Amino acid sequence: MKKMTIIIRQGKQELLKQLLHDSGVKGMTISNVVGCGNQKGCTEFYRGTQLRTTLIHKVKVDVVVSDDVVEEIIDKICKAISTNTVGDGKIFISPIENAVRIRTGEKGEKAL
Ligand SMILES: Nc1ncnc2c1ncn2[C@@H]1O[C@H](COP(=O)(O)OP(=O)(O)OP(=O)(O)O)[C@@H](O)[C@H]1O
Ligand SMILES: [Mg+2]
16 A cells, blocks of 8 residues: 655645546545745745745645555646646655554555
8 A cells, every 4th residue: 555645736636536536546635735845935035135935835635545556646647737837746655554444443455
C-alpha cells in the first residue's frame, strides 16, 4: 500500500475526487492547507527588497491505495489537473505499513 498526498489548487477537488473514484478509490481525507513551493508563494518586492512571503491556500488530499493503481492515478492527475502554470501542485508518495478498519478489525488492503 502507498499513501498519496496530493496538493492541488482550490477548486480542483471535485475533479480529483471523480478521478480517484474512477480508479476505484473510495476513502480519502481532504484538508485545507496553506503552503508555498518554488516561487515561495507570492513574493513582493519594493525597490529590489523582498518585503514578505505569502502562503497560498491549497487543498490537500490524502489517499491510501494499493500499489498497482499509483501510476494510473499519477497519469490521470497530471492530465486532468495540470493548467501548465506554476502552482498546479504536487504529489508525494510514501509506503504504508498497515491499515485497520476499526469496525471489523480487517487489516491491510481489505481495510481500505
Ligand atoms: N517540497 C515540498 N514539501 C512540502 N510541500 C510542498 C513542497 N513543494 C510544494 N509543496 C506544497 O505544494 C503546493 C503547490 O506547490 P507548487 O505547485 O507551487 O510547487 P512548485 O515546486 O513551486 O512547482 P511550480 O514551479 O509548478 O509552481 C505548495 O503551496 C505547498 O503547499
Ligand atoms: Mg510553485
